[in-house]
Amino acid sequence: MELDTVKERAGPREFSPADDLPEEYRKAATRMIEFHANSEIMGAYLERPFIRQAPSIDRKLACSAKVQDEIGHGQLLYRAAESLGIKSREEMLDDLANGDGKFLNCFHYPMEDWVETPMIAFFVDGAAMRRQATLRRTSWEPYAHAMDKVCFEEGFHVKHGEDILRELMTGSRKEQQMTQEAFEEWWPRIIQFFGPTDDKSTHHDFAASVGLKQQSNDALRNAFLDQYIPKARKYGLEIPDEPRIRELDDGTYEVEEGDLDWDEFFTIAKNDYEPGLGQINGRKAAQEAVQWVRDTIEGDATAAGGHAPQAAD
Amino acid sequence: MTASLENPDDLDARERDALETLLKRLADDEFVLAERYTEWQVRAPSLESDLALSNNAQDELGHARLWYDVLEDLGYEEQDLVYERDPADFRHATLVELPFEEGDWADPILRSYLYDVAEKLRLEALEESTYPKIADRVGKIQSEEEYHLEHAQSWLERLADGDEGHERLQDALDRLFPHALTIFEPVNRDVESDIVDLGLRDATLEEMGEEWLSNVVPYLESLDLDVPESGQMDDDEFEFEVTQEMLPEERGRDGSHTDAWVDLYDEFTHTYRELGRSETTKIMEKPE
Amino acid sequence: MIWEVFRQEKAGNYHTHCGNVHAPDREMAKQFAAIQHGRRKPTNSLWVVPSEEIGEIDAEDVAFGGTTDKAYRWATAYNTTGEDAVEVVESEDEQATAERQRGDD
Structure with a gap:
């Protein structure tokens, strides 16, 4: 298929592994889905210590189930990416281990305390869910199908995160203060989740033109702020003064980009952010430590990773 | 047939102590094992195996929740039973508290097998418990445990087939076997007799231990593994005579635990203590 | 040889099981399936899979989703x-x- 034809046809769920797609499309889709899959894994990695640290049995169950779901989402997404015929799951996981795989900015920051868990589980997951909902209309059918299942499950994550936030913000004075401090630390990172404004985003144009990406960074950020600023206030969180956020007459928001640390953001995007290297390397060590098991059941591993790539056009 | 023990308020001190001891053995085993299993989340050999082990962790934790809930009938709350309890009062076997070495997948698999066979026998011995709430909950737990045992055996057979897997399994077996024997150790002799005499559980620790050996020894040997001490056992009978030399220094059941337990306890109570909590959050309704 | 057939109504939809065909090989299974399962109902794509390659685990084998409260x-x-x-x-x-x-x- 010619790229022009792809652009003409680029509707929701339009292309499947049965289509002979140009390499440009398949590479762009692989990059996008691999990033998404990696983010699920690194999000799970960040949250797993809190399964142990959860302050009740029910919370522990929910945290374990959530981390389990994220790994499940990774499984779905790596398959959707693999089906493009560019990279195998094993290659993607190896790249992630070696620090070459890219993933969401928020999952590069270390997380120390339980009061930080709703920053991820409510705000970051809420932001992710906003984006994922739009991706049910992506042009790569296996990706859209993965999104159906992810969106089905994700509501539990956001609700669980919100429930933890509610509990903390109706708890002791100390809990409220600690939560507010965590919120102030995480808020700029959460805003940066959506990346820089559209005119600075490098991959947006192509991904949008072939129907992979369904909404722009600006539109997603707006929708998120519109929904989650009132929620944060409802639970008694004070929105930090910076970054300055102006509500415009048309109900949308404008974030003062200069108030955000873009040097840090782009350092993170290159996997060079020092405090986050512990997470990348920690997961790498874990992956390497069980290499012997994968070798033992190699027959299986080859079958799973050995999806024949489509002929390059 | 012993009379049914219906109302927790009507129990005398001996009955109460027996019931409480039995439930702590059950609940603490499941809770601590689940706690250890969760260490494999995001660390298992593949995404699929990660999901499966996480499932088992949640199942075990769910079972612990059911047993702790029965203890609540005796006037306790979750914080008394877990988050504010003296770590030396926990009654789990040392098998479930040992830490994992990073990447040693043979350990959780073998540990799960050793534990799940014992769990199966124990649950069978509880089916007719004279404490109705115990008997009622056994069925639900059994249907989840079946998967755990099959899962462990599938893995064991595949790991035992490879050189490295076999070697690691043997190492794990040498290390874990003495601790697995503590599953059948008493909290104290008197209370263990009471548990059986009152019909709370209809098999003695020795009977279950013997049955366990007659299951695990031939199976592990069929995988070409050497079971420690099995030379000392009568092959036909599996007389269950555990000598002091076969056991680890800490027995778990009697409140003596390895250092790893203290660290684990500190970690899972960390947030509760840091936030100065005095009660635990419930998400689910009280079990029926 | 039996082949299981999965039909997708429109591009983007899921392939769902709709029946099977007897056929000696994959090529003929596709041709037969196209007629037997694609001639009346709206069809965008069919998958054929050898029956014997399908593994099954059912509710008698495992308690899907568990039996305790989740x-x-x-x-x-x-x-x-x-x-x-x-x-x-x-x-x-x-x-x-x-x-x-x-x-x-």
């Missing part, structure tokens, strides 16, 4: 206030439906 996995178990984002509401509705269906058996 309400913590469902959005409906949590107490929150205020209006939720539309995608959260949709997810919660889908979960509530699935939970009801699970309870029906």
